[in-house]
Amino acid sequence: MAEAILKVEDINVYYGSIHAIKGVSFEVYEREIVTLIGANGAGKSTTLNTISRLLNPRTGSISFLGQNLAKVPPHKVVERGLAQVPEGRRVFLQMTTQENLEMGAYTQSANGAAEINKDLEMVFELFPRLKERRKQVAGTLSGGEQQMLAMGRALMSRPKLLMLDEPSMVLAPKLYEQIYEINEK
Numbered sequence: 001m002a003e004a005i006l007k008v009e010d011i012n013v014y015y016g017s018i019h020a021i022k023g024v025s026f027e028v029y030e031r032e033i034v035t036l037i038g039a040n041g042a043g044k045s046t047t048l049n050t051i052s053r054l055l056n057p058r059t060g061s062i063s064f065l066g067q068n069l070a071k072v073p074p075h076k077v078v079e080r081g082l083a084q085v086p087e088g089r090r091v092f093l094q095m096t097t098q099e100n101l102e103m104g105a106y107t108q109s110a111n112g113a114a115e116i117n118k119d120l121e122m123v124f125e126l127f128p129r130l131k132e133r134r135k136q137v138a139g140t141l142s143g144g145e146q147q148m149l150a151m152g153r154a155l156m157s158r159p160k161l162l163m164l165d166e167p168s169m170v171l172a173p174k175l176y177e178q179i180y181e182i183n184e185k
């Protein structure tokens with residue numbers, strides 16, 4: 001079997017004295033869909049935020065595409081192809097749909113505008129609703145539309161691995177299906 005693209009090994013994460021993640025290990029292989037299941041407060045978001053390097057594990061290690069992430073800052077993690085769609089979407093509310101998507105491409109600026117425009121069209125093809133609303137300020141989008149936008153924004157960084165935190169929380173069942181179908185493409 002090929003090497004795992006993501007390896008999480010025995011991580012322990014604390015918030016002050018609260019031991020939130022206790023010895024978590026798992027691996028993700030190419031083209032695999034891995035789901036973290038747990039009750040509220042189980043530590044799913046903490047795990048994803050630690051992989052993204054927004055939090056530091058006190059012990060344990062995380063490697064992505066064969067490289068240890070211990071000293072890699074979060075924006076460099078995105079550059080390496082690991083993107084996160086945060087819980088609660090966190091889109092830039094005052095910016096338009098298209099501006100949000102362009103922000104997602106900031107690691108791709110060396111590719112030039114033509115390539116970024118291609119990616120933009122790819123996102124609009126996946127989510128025609130976003131194309132209709134490209135000039136609309138994100139704060140006025142519905143919850144489901146903001147979720148699509150958060151996902152589209154992450155896709156603009158051309159991720160090799162996409163981490164979705166509670167992607168179906170606010171979605172109507174039909175949108176939910178659409179988001180899961182994207183993995184097939």
Ligand SMILES: Nc1ncnc2c1ncn2[C@@H]1O[C@H](COP(=O)(O)OP(=O)(O)O)[C@@H](O)[C@H]1O
Pocket residue numbers: 015018020038039040041042043044045046047
């Ligand atoms: N910023 C924080 N400060 C202190 N404790 C936190 C913080 N964020 C999360 N926690 C605690 O860490 C644990 C795991 O939370 P979280 O990762 O958000 O769980 P989940 O995403 O599975 O619902 C919970 O007990 C939560 O209260």
Ligand SMILES: [Mg+2]
Pocket residue numbers: 044045046087165166
């Ligand atoms: Mg959570």
